[in-house]
Amino acid sequence: MSWKGAVAVIPIVPKDRPVLDDDRGRLLERAMARHQNSGDALIEILHTAQQLYGYLSPPLLKNIARKLRLPPSRVLGVATFYHLFRVSPRQRHSAIVCLGTACYVAGGKDLMETAQRHCDPGKWTIEEGRCVGSCGLAPIAICDGASLSRVTPARLEAGIRACEDKSHDV
């Protein structure tokens, strides 16, 4: 459970910045209208908001709360309860190491250590996956969306380098 993240969000929300006043905001408003601005659809709306903005910032959550007529505490509560919602921005690269049972048995812990050793925290968000459902190909790691199956620590390290090199070219 991401209690640590929850503490980080609590700082006072800056003066109502008009976060919904751009294209993304209009898309989000349309999504809320599709659900008749109903509080029951909060999770769907948070999914849409995260897709549009990348993460759920405090002003964004406050705006959603006002639109759906929910207490901000409930919106924050839901956003921090579920693992898939992020309340802080991500780094440029992402590495997900699956630690589901099959991957754990096949050496997922070593992969996690490798990722932590070789990923610069200023560039990478390292996440622990809870079974990506390809247990037949365990262990699995996903670097920037590309999944590496039956991966060894050495191959994971190479995958991490490859992602970093690719971003230098751009």
Added chain:
Amino acid sequence: MTSDTLRQMRHSEHQRQQGLTDRISCCTVAGCLSAGAEAVRAAIQDQVEAQGAAGEIEVRGTGCLGWCSRGPLVRSSATDLIYADVKPEDSAALVSGDLSRFEGRVIEPTHPFRAGQRRIILENSGKVDPERVVDYIAQGGYQALLRAATEMTPQEIIGEVKKSGLRGRGGAGYPAGLKWELVARHPSSVKYVVCNADEGDPGAFMNRSVLEGDPHRVLEGMTIAGRAVGAQQGYIYARGESPLAIARIRTALEQAQREGLLGGRIFDSNFRFQIDLRIGAGAYVCGEETALLASIEGKRGQPVPRPPYPPESGLWGQPTLINNVETFANIPAIIENGGGWFAAIGSPTSPGTKVFALAGRVLRTGLVEVPVGTSLRTILFDIGGGVPPGCQFKAAQTGGPAGGCIPAQHLDLPMDYDSLTRIGAMMGSGGLIVMDTTSCMVDIARFFMEFCMAESCGKCVPCRAGTVQMHDILARMTRGEGHEADFPMLEELCGLLKETSLCGLGLAAPNPVLSTLRHFRSEYDAHVRERRCPAGHCNIQAEAGAA
């Protein structure tokens, strides 16, 4: 949609398929997709066009063909052969039917992996294109709904389900017919049908595979349930972590709506039914039914005390039927073939088949469907091919973090709800992970406890605090710092959680510990008394060993 249009769609698709010489199915889900199935499909399509066979051979993406570790898999309908480890370079030989290239890579229908299975839920998986509703209709899809909506009364539908003896496939094994009857009898005019597709057990991917490979089957099952219990609205609660399954459900829902298989006046009857998709956001506890319902209502997924159970008071306080994906996937077959047919398959107390996800140290990993009551030995050694050379079987873990470990002496146990509960394991949703002698059972217990600790929703104290305490003890043991006094403490905590937790997560959290303590006590003793890990997995410091 009327019965005539359904018959006509089925007929014209049959005719079209008969005009083809072969239909090549490429598995384009999960494991095969990670192994490069999209490139294989594109290469085969190019080859078909290059060889000028576009009118005769059809290339399609389908659902899971089973043997995930040998993907990408490709199946030919003309010969019923499955080709393994297919690469884009193989496409020319595949299209022209040159088998010499596939030496050792052909899985025949008589191969133990295929011959040992009996497919009902996965019947269409790997045969139909999950993105085309007519493919499903051509295989006999929506016939059961037609019967249920036009020829049967709700009582007759429930009668068939009761006669089938189908038990809920989510893990607890509650008889489906009884649950349906409870909801149907409730006088409320607003009722809901909910499909629990929040398959969160690590190492389990059966439900996801059904949704990715044959989504219409689940929609049909849910719609029949809606007709039986008198509901007009259904929800599928899918896992946010499986984007492909979500996309497939969306497509299937659109198609069903367009064809009039959902909505008002289904098959010209007075029955109307609508299904909406709700997407979870990664909380294991949402697999618990009351937590799942809270999540559909847009709240934190925290369970509430039962009773009242959902059939009395569920979604928005209304009677709600909640079943697992696999349970709903069985329904069309039961309605079509009758409850008696289903009851004759599997074991007398738990009829039907069960899909297991085989993973870990087993030669053939993937999805297998067998009659309930098949022995673990048959599943692991005949179908799964046993442990890889050089490894030695130690235990099989069933039921994820709620289940237990089955040691070698119980290999001949029939895999059904009651037998598994008797030895302290659990059928669970169907994950089956094989461990060899390199896996440390104390560490496995610690791993599952860590999972439960992270996933505890924090509502009730025994689970919130108990899992932390138990994890601390187990972690200490794996570091070689355990005490003799830890054993009674661990056992007391196990009992406490089992007695006092609010929901299934806390109630079942001690299971992996209890089952490893029961069957592998010597490993715990080695960690605590001798400060060594018999499997050589735990990193116990040398000085700790000397102390």
